[in-house]
Amino acid sequence: MRKQEYLDWIIDSFLKKRDIPPSIRTILRIGAYQLIFTNKPSYSVVNNCVELVEKKSFRGLVNAVLRKIAKTGYIEPKELYLKYSHPKWLIEYWKTFLPNDYLLKMLEYNQKPLKTTARVNMRKINRKNLELENITFTPHSPVGIIFERFETNPWKLEEYKNGYITFQSESSQIIPLLVNYENEENVLDACAAPGGKATHILEISNVNLYVNDYEKSKISILEEQFERLGLFPKKIMCKDASKLKLDNLFDKIFVDAPCTSLGTGRRNPEVLRRQSKNNILELSKLQKKIVSNLWKYLNKFGLLIYSTCTVTYEENTQVVKEFSRYAEFVDIREKLERFNIKYIWDGYGALFYPDETLTPFYVSILRKIKE
Numbered sequence: 001m002r003k004q005e006y007l008d009w010i011i012d013s014f015l016k017k018r019d020i021p022p023s024i025r026t027i028l029r030i031g032a033y034q035l036i037f038t039n040k041p042s043y044s045v046v047n048n049c050v051e052l053v054e055k056k057s058f059r060g061l062v063n064a065v066l067r068k069i070a071k072t073g074y075i076e077p078k079e080l081y082l083k084y085s086h087p088k089w090l091i092e093y094w095k096t097f098l099p100n101d102y103l104l105k106m107l108e109y110n111q112k113p114l115k116t117t118a119r120v121n122m123r124k125i126n127r128k129n130l131e132l133e134n135i136t137f138t139p140h141s142p143v144g145i146i147f148e149r150f151e152t153n154p155w156k157l158e159e160y161k162n163g164y165i166t167f168q169s170e171s172s173q174i175i176p177l178l179v180n181y182e183n184e185e186n187v188l189d190a191c192a193a194p195g196g197k198a199t200h201i202l203e204i205s206n207v208n209l210y211v212n213d214y215e216k217s218k219i220s221i222l223e224e225q226f227e228r229l230g231l232f233p234k235k236i237m238c239k240d241a242s243k244l245k246l247d248n249l250f251d252k253i254f255v256d257a258p259c260t261s262l263g264t265g266r267r268n269p270e271v272l273r274r275q276s277k278n279n280i281l282e283l284s285k286l287q288k289k290i291v292s293n294l295w296k297y298l299n300k301f302g303l304l305i306y307s308t309c310t311v312t313y314e315e316n317t318q319v320v321k322e323f324s325r326y327a328e329f330v331d332i333r334e335k336l337e338r339f340n341i342k343y344i345w346d347g348y349g350a351l352f353y354p355d356e357t358l359t360p361f362y363v364s365i366l367r368k369i370k371e
């Protein structure tokens with residue numbers, strides 16, 4: 001899937017009619033990928049693919065197209081969306097607001113699979129004392145480890161089962177570390193499932209943590225995670241955060257918003273192909289509604305920590321900018337530099353630069369100065 005646009009371009013250049021059944025296109029993509037990007041012998045790739053074709057009338061076409069691809073091999077495309085195999089509309093959209101070097105870095109890293117990372121539960125163990133093989137430390141998160149290779153089912157690891165580690169991206173691990181916590185203060189995580197940041201907050205603080213997520217099916221996952229890690233939230237709720245009514249005020253509110261997740265394309269290549277401009281606009285509306293509703297439950301001078309794992313203007317800068325009349329934006333640049341994180345600062349928040357281990361993430365911290 002990582003090479004889909006490029007493969008379709010090559011395949012289409014050898015087709016008279018581009019309108020072929022999806023199953024035939026899939027077989028052609030598999031064959032083209034193996035011929036261009038692996039060392040498998042071309043005769044066996046072509047034969048195996050032809051055998052996969054159920055409709056006899058398409059066997060000749062698959063055979064002919066793949067033979068031609070085997071002959072030409074890799075062809076260097078001129079257009080960026082083909083060179084880095086991303087949807088064309090997305091590249092054009094990103095070009096409208098991202099610096100060129102950020103865009104190129106993201107496209108390059110999206111070609112490489114991402115190694116699995118986890119966060120270490122500092123309440124139970126230090127990462128130096130973990131007895132796991134093939135791990136290294138994350139370069140930015142002080143509580144993260146990287147699995148250089150996986151030899152077993154990760155969920156069966158004793159270290160996971162006994163609550164020493166939680167699988168989580170390195171970028172995500174940074175967010176709860178950007179603020180300081182007072183004992184017993186009220187903290188709300190409004191979009192909390194599957195609990196990555198919520199459990200992290202309780203690992204590093206002694207706050208009264210309220211958690212919420214709109215999806216019923218994810219509440220049991222949240223509960224399991226707290227139990228596995230030996231942590232106790234004050235309350236777990238299942239409500240739409242844009243309408244949630246609360247009895248208390250909060251000192252900190254985390255909004256790790258539902259978003260288009262375009263920064264996770266390196267781990268989930270399908271996400272890049274699933275999204276649309278319309279989804280970006282719809283989610284931006286929901287995100288503004290969520291922040292706006294929760295604003296009234298934030299104490300004066302309390303902090304709202306807004307984050308997303310996406311790279312869009314409408315879901316990041318535009319959302320937080322909307323609250324600039326009521327908020328001061330905390331300058332987190334120095335903190336990010338202490339974590340050795342490179343970012344784009346938009347005057348409100350920071351968009352992490354992707355690198356070998358870090359995936360794009362946006363975060364902005366709003367201090368409430370007005371209702």
Ligand SMILES: C[S@@+](CC[C@H](N)C(=O)[O-])C[C@H]1O[C@@H](n2cnc3c(N)ncnc32)[C@H](O)[C@@H]1O
Pocket residue numbers: 172190191192193194195196197198212213214215218239240241242256257258259
């Ligand atoms: C980015 S994920 C949160 C990840 C989580 N904070 C973590 O670190 O593991 C966004 C979450 O928002 C939830 N969600 C979607 N719409 C919501 C809404 N209207 N109100 C509250 N939660 C919502 C989704 O179910 C999803 O679990």
